Amino acid sequence: MKNKWVKWGLLLIGFMLVSAGIYLSSVVIGAAAIDEKQLVMNETSVLYDEDGTKLAELHQEDRNVVQVESLPDHVKQAFVAIEDMRFYEHQGIDPRGILRALYRDILAGSIVEGGSTITQQLAKNSFLTNDQTLLRKTKEVLIAMGLERKFSKDQILEYYLNQIYFGHGAYGVQSAAQLYFNKDAAKLSVDEAAMLAGIPKAPSNYSPVDDAKEALDRRNTVLSLMEEQGYVGAEEAVSLQGKTLPDTLHERENSPAYYTYIDMVLNEAETKYNLSAEEIYRGGYDIVVPMNKEMQQASYDLFQQDSYFPEGSDNVQGSFFMMDHQSGGVAAVQGGRDYVRQGLNRVTAKRQPGSVMKPLAVYAPALESGNYQPYSLLQDEKTRYGDYTPKNYNDEYAGEITMNRALTESTNAAAVWLYDQLDRSTTSEWLESAGLDIEDNGLAAALGGLSEGLSPYQIASSYTAFANNGETTEAYFISKIENRDGEVIAEAQTSTKQVMSPQNAWYMTRMLQNVVEEGTGTAGSTTYPLAGKTGTTSFVEVEGATRDAWFAGFTPQWTGALWMGYDQTTEEQYLQAGSSFPTRLFKDILNEVPEESDVRTAFEQPDGVQDLEAPVEMGNVDDLSASLSLRGGGLFNVQLEWTAAEDERVIYRIYEVTDGASRKVTEVQGTGEHTIEGVNIFNMKEYMVVPYNPQTEKEGEASNVAEASMGSIFGGG
DSSP: OHHHHHHHHHHHHHHHHHHHHHHHHHHHHHHHTOOGGGGOOOBOEEEEETTSOEEEEEOSSEEOOOOGGGSOHHHHHHHHHHHOTTTTTSSSOOHHHHHHHHHHHHHHTSOOSOSSOHHHHHHHHHHOOSOOOHHHHHHHHHHHHHHHHHSOHHHHHHHHHHHOBOSTTEEHHHHHHHHHHSSOGGGOOHHHHHHHHHSTTOHHHHOTTTOHHHHHHHHHHHHHHHHHTTSSOHHHHHHHHTOOOOOSOOOOOOOGGGHHHHHHHHHHHHHHHOOOHHHHHHBOOEEEEOOOHHHHHHHHHHHTOGGGSOTTOTTOEEEEEEEETTTOBEEEEESOTTOOTTSOOTTTSOBOOGGGGHIIIIIHHHHHHTSOOTTOEEEESOOOBTTBOOOOTTSOOOEEEEHHHHHHHTOHHHHHHHHHHSOHHHHHHHHHHTTOOOOOOSGGGGGTOOSSOBOHHHHHHHHHHHHTTTEEEOOBSOSEEEOTTSOEEEEOOOOEEEOSOHHHHHHHHHHHHHHHHHSTTOSSOOSSOOEEEEEEEEOTTSTTOEEEEEEEEEOSSEEEEEEEEOSSOBTTBOBSSOTHHHHHHHHHHHHTSOOOTTTSSOOOOOTTOOOOOOOOOOOOOOOOEEEEEEETTTEEEEEEEOOOOSOTTOEEEEEEEETTEEEEEEEEESOSEEEEEEEOTTSOOEEEEEEEETTTTEEOOOOOOEEOOTHHHHTOO
């Protein structure tokens, strides 16, 4: 008998050891199968402006991870009640729960309660496929047990609530709360939490938008279970079951106004910070961008209006780029009137720039050479350079013209002449320093005739040299990137390069202001101080047709460029007008931006630079008179008088004329008289006055010749 009990005792001990071994092996196997990287869920990345306003969301799965401690107890209780009432008691699997769920399903005639624990569902969704094999079920149990050993109940519940799918593209309880109720999960009421808890079992069946009756029944089932399990009282449950359900979704689709900006953010994230688009879409990043959302929206809205584009030019395209030239932050960008995500981006597409090239290729290098200034005289004549003969748009020529006037009127002949006078190394080196790598050295480059062309992005970036005291500024689309843990992993730094003197940059600013105020850039109007340049390129296959139309310009804060044209210009498809259209549109985009004192102030003259004076107005002298007078000591003087110009900067050179030859005697400024003392009355001279322009360093037309006679002193004729 004793041996029998020993035998049974040994068998029992063996069974316990085997059972313990199996359990320990299960735990070890389950823990080994857990790769925590698989618990890192795809999370929505969000674009914010620098004021913290949400602009757009980027996601493969619309998920915003929420911390479980931020959720009200009734949110957690609703999910536990319907999915796993013994969640806080079991170790990953719940045999009693499986039997109970089976019983409820039989009574209801449908699946109303799940058999798998929350831990098992997390194991299945994170680590396993959806096949129904015995091996997968075994792995699910083992991994669930491993999860229970590795994480706390709250951690498991947090993973679960952030992972599950709620229909209509929403993953996780936070995105679901925003989708169905337009609120954060932390602010869900009991009945709202119950509705959401009922959805994951069958999102297409229990969505209130797809099937209101099924959703209502499911929500009320959850409330009943919450009452049974002591989470809400019976009276409260009945009251909550009478609540209505939402019948619309609060979907946050990204505005098409932001499409170009979003794509350029993704491109910069990859090229500058080595973050691929795929990583952005699933990484849960907060990305701060320097967008001016009013300008971004206004540029999109106005691009949709046909009235801003030449009449008769059906389906004409356009692009727009604007940046803060001090910081480099891009304020607004539009890659086309109907830009498609990841499609042709006309902001970076190269076009023939036309006359917007003149400040870059001709006038800035000329000023920097030290041999020219804004009132230097340029040759404005129809001149043949080998087989190239540039023509002014109106085929009129002044002979000579100041740089300031040539730029204001966009005179082609003068620009090409000046470009021809400059050493090619002078122009190419300046262009390269301004960020433009242009191989063209032919004279047509002065007028924007380039083999490859330039993009609006390039032109605007180069124009920052004029707007920013001679420094070009590198543009950026991303101010800052924070990862899902709130750590800053990327941050923009303003990058500038001095390419011209502040004095010459100020001269360019003033001359380009003249373009807008009285030259080719007068179309439209704006309340902003504005300087800029127009550009038009011809489509030679059709007389009078335009290929590209431009305006590039800047305010005290922003520098930008706007292009109009076709992706492919043909004899059937071309612009029927020029630069007046982009000029007017550019100004009206500015006008749509709310007024701020720091952006509508006048251009501020930098310290230590001279302002650009207004052109000297010389006029002609045709009333010179000479009279003889006596002064003390018996000496005779000649008093010269004439009508002086109102501009007191005019210098008058006085010449003595003898036998048709002239000799400069002296010069006076800003007056219409001069006395020549101590003349010889027996050898009287004739005199003339010639106005002189100190800006252009050129004399005007000579006056009439005048002679003083003895009769003028004695009253004779």
